[in-house]
Amino acid sequence: MALTVSMKMLILLVSAISLAWGSHGVEGETIISEEEDAELERQLKIINKPAIKVIKTHYGDIYDCVDINKQPAFDHPLLKNHKIQMRPTSFPKGLFDKASSVEEASNVMPSEIGLKNSCPPGSVPIRRTQKEDLIRIKQNPTGFQPLIDSAPGHNFVKNYVNNVPYHGAGAWIAVYNPTVSNGQFSNAVMWIENGDGNNLNSIQVGWTVNHALHGDNRTRLFTYWTVDGYQKTGCFDTRCPGFVQVSTDTALGLVFENTSAIDGTQYITKVVIYQDLSTGNWWLSFTEDNVHIGYWPKSLFTDLATNASYVKWGAEVYTPSGEASPPMGSGRLPSEGANKACFFNGLQVIYDSELTDPSPLLLTRRKIDNPDCYDADEVKHFKVLDYYFFFGGPGGPNCGN
Numbered sequence: 001m002a003l004t005v006s007m008k009m010l011i012l013l014v015s016a017i018s019l020a021w022g023s024h025g026v027e028g029e030t031i032i033s034e035e036e037d038a039e040l041e042r043q044l045k046i047i048n049k050p051a052i053k054v055i056k057t058h059y060g061d062i063y064d065c066v067d068i069n070k071q072p073a074f075d076h077p078l079l080k081n082h083k084i085q086m087r088p089t090s091f092p093k094g095l096f097d098k099a100s101s102v103e104e105a106s107n108v109m110p111s112e113i114g115l116k117n118s119c120p121p122g123s124v125p126i127r128r129t130q131k132e133d134l135i136r137i138k139q140n141p142t143g144f145q146p147l148i149d150s151a152p153g154h155n156f157v158k159n160y161v162n163n164v165p166y167h168g169a170g171a172w173i174a175v176y177n178p179t180v181s182n183g184q185f186s187n188a189v190m191w192i193e194n195g196d197g198n199n200l201n202s203i204q205v206g207w208t209v210n211h212a213l214h215g216d217n218r219t220r221l222f223t224y225w226t227v228d229g230y231q232k233t234g235c236f237d238t239r240c241p242g243f244v245q246v247s248t249d250t251a252l253g254l255v256f257e258n259t260s261a262i263d264g265t266q267y268i269t270k271v272v273i274y275q276d277l278s279t280g281n282w283w284l285s286f287t288e289d290n291v292h293i294g295y296w297p298k299s300l301f302t303d304l305a306t307n308a309s310y311v312k313w314g315a316e317v318y319t320p321s322g323e324a325s326p327p328m329g330s331g332r333l334p335s336e337g338a339n340k341a342c343f344f345n346g347l348q349v350i351y352d353s354e355l356t357d358p359s360p361l362l363l364t365r366r367k368i369d370n371p372d373c374y375d376a377d378e379v380k381h382f383k384v385l386d387y388y389f390f391f392g393g394p395g396g397p398n399c400g401n
Helices: 008-017 034-047 100-104 132-138
Strands: 051-056 062-067 108-110 123-126 152-167 168-174 185-194 201-210 220-226 266-275 282-287 293-296 309-317 343-352 365-368 380-384 386-392
Touching: 034 132, 123 343, 152 185, 152 282, 152 343, 168 185, 168 309, 185 266, 201 266, 266 343, 293 309, 309 386
Parallel strands: 108 266
Antiparallel strands: 051 062, 062 123, 152 309, 152 365, 168 266, 168 343, 185 201, 185 309, 201 220, 266 282, 282 293, 343 386, 380 386
């Protein structure tokens, strides 16, 4: 698999990292020449759009408030004449219902996320690509690519429903901060998919700890999309053209301010992806406040342009060859249960225009590639958590390859 190479922004990014790098200094520091440094600066000026306002977070990220009509999405050739949809034409029934698990469980709370300041009207926050980002791509290219199930070093657990058309899905996910090394990642993910092989259309949303992608080991919101099975299309967040941002104060790549502790408070977040049945665009609704961050336009997709055929909830980890595999979720196996293992709850799907419980007959499909290291329960039903399951595992030296 490869990074996107068919779109202008990623072509520029790949061009920037394809320079002849100099030797490596101590502790992995990359040394580049003045000429190489100047070329990176030139590329960054092209990749990053002019800022109306700059917001710097307390964890060091920079978000540029970019003219909504000049955001990276519109560098995509299929979106040259796209008219921005500022809000969905309708909302799925049940979207604004309060989660029973938040109301009734005293140790379960929503994790805080969002920019402390909003962008001015008519502009949207886009995370600025910095020189260090380009250098990390060169050093850790795998961290910028989702992996097929059979990829070396990749482990996963998934519960999923299929065989009928879907127009969206949602869940609450417990937010943890597993310890990973610089070349590893650990995610908790919901997938909306249609097609297979090189025709796979996929949208993903969840949380990730991925140093190569973000330059730190914080737990962050992430998304990914592809229309050709991760071959040449799609990317994380807004790192290539595609996702149309409309929110002025919640952006992709933000850090979760609170993460869960074993035997302590369980912090959760709500994710919903649903298709606007009038426009065909796929909207991302996030947190218990149902912030609509933006959408993936229908015109990006082939099979997903009409509906999804699969919904999956689960997790994945990656480690380079020769390293101990990282923890998944909380690092505890699902058999340890509540307050120890990570979990999904409130699993729902959209058959037509309503968030509803999935058919129990379609919730029996599960894929686990290495149950000695990582596992996931079958989906269960409980009146407080609705449909839920625990997942995770410690990883270790015999898990990755």
